[in-house]
Amino acid sequence: MKTIYGNQTLLASLGNMALRKRSPQSIIFCGDKGCGKKTIAAYYAAQLMCSDLTETGAPCGKCRNCKLVFSGTHPDITYVPTSGKSETYSVKTIRAVKQDAFVRPNNNSDIKVYIMADCQNLSQEVQNTMLKIIEEPPEYCCFIFTAVNRYEFLPTILSRCVTFSVMPCTEQEAAAALAEESDFSPDEIRRAVGCFHGNIGLCTQYVVDEGLRKKVDLTKRLADSIIRKDEYRLNADVYSIGSGKDDLRTVMSMLDNLMRDCAVLSEMSEPKLTGCCHDAAKRLAGTISPGQASSIHYAARDAWNAIERNVSAPVVMAALCADIISIIS
Ligand SMILES: [Zn+2]
Secondary structure, eight states: OOOOSSSSHEEEEEHHHHHHOOSEEEEEOOOTTTTSSHHHHHHHHHHHHHOOOOTSSSOOOOOOHHHHHHTTTOEEEEEOBBBBTTTTHHHHHHHHHHHHHTTTOOOOSSEEEEESSOHHHHHHHHHHHHHHHHOOOOOEEEEEEEEEEESSHHHHHHTTEEEEEOOOHHHHHHHEEEHHHOOOOOOHHHHHHHHHHOOHHHHHHHHHHHHHHHHHHHHHHHHHHHHTTTTHHHHHHHHHHHSSSHHHHHHHHHHHHHHHHHHHHHHHHHHHHOOOOOHHHHHTTTTTTHHHHHHHHHHHHHHHHHTTTTHHHHHHHHHHHHOOOOOHO
């Protein structure tokens, strides 16, 4: 069983509900990419199926059900697959889930769990099909959704689910987790935690994925171009991200955190920074005002919304660069 770092309030609530046999049939775990939503989803599934819950309501980790859940091989747990370029759920898949849900479990437990991870770009049709299942689910069925943001879901879905936020842990906990669960060197751990703080998933990715390290460097270069008001360089760096939504989402999110850090650095003497480039945030704070940082944040958010609506990414990003230069001029 994987250790869960931080999130003590969330674990206590889940434990209480499990002990009172009041665990919700439909649950949403929200939080940033890398903060452990899938680990919590497996934990919750184990909690539903465990035959020997601990006195705090945690799964025991030792019974047959727990072992199968944590090895990812429990026959009554379905990890629903995404499909297509946008890696989302199709109506066909959700209809198949609905059909399957009405077949009683006949394996190791008297419960069936469907995990739909990384819910994003869900069409209205898909959500309406989901709604038909979670409105009146068979009493033995549970549905676990994970998403970066609860607003990925229609209010009709949200009203039938219990939503919990999964938070990053502290930097100390992240460093301890990486030291315990990886063979990373102390220096690699220090640099990873320096960039991604208590987000264990992103800290791990930072060490093993050169692509992410390049994106961090790129975000620092974007900060430099903004400081120098160098529109040509800014455009060239933004263009180099390409038009893949995942890459754009990662860089835009880092740029957003950078602007947040820059704004709070101007207002507070020792703020808690959340971005991956502290030095760049400090240099930016010496150059642009909190108002300008906030305007860049809104421009980036509008640009991201346009990309989500499938407006051409190169056009949107070129417009964003022009907006940024106009904000800081
Ligand atoms: Zn157990």
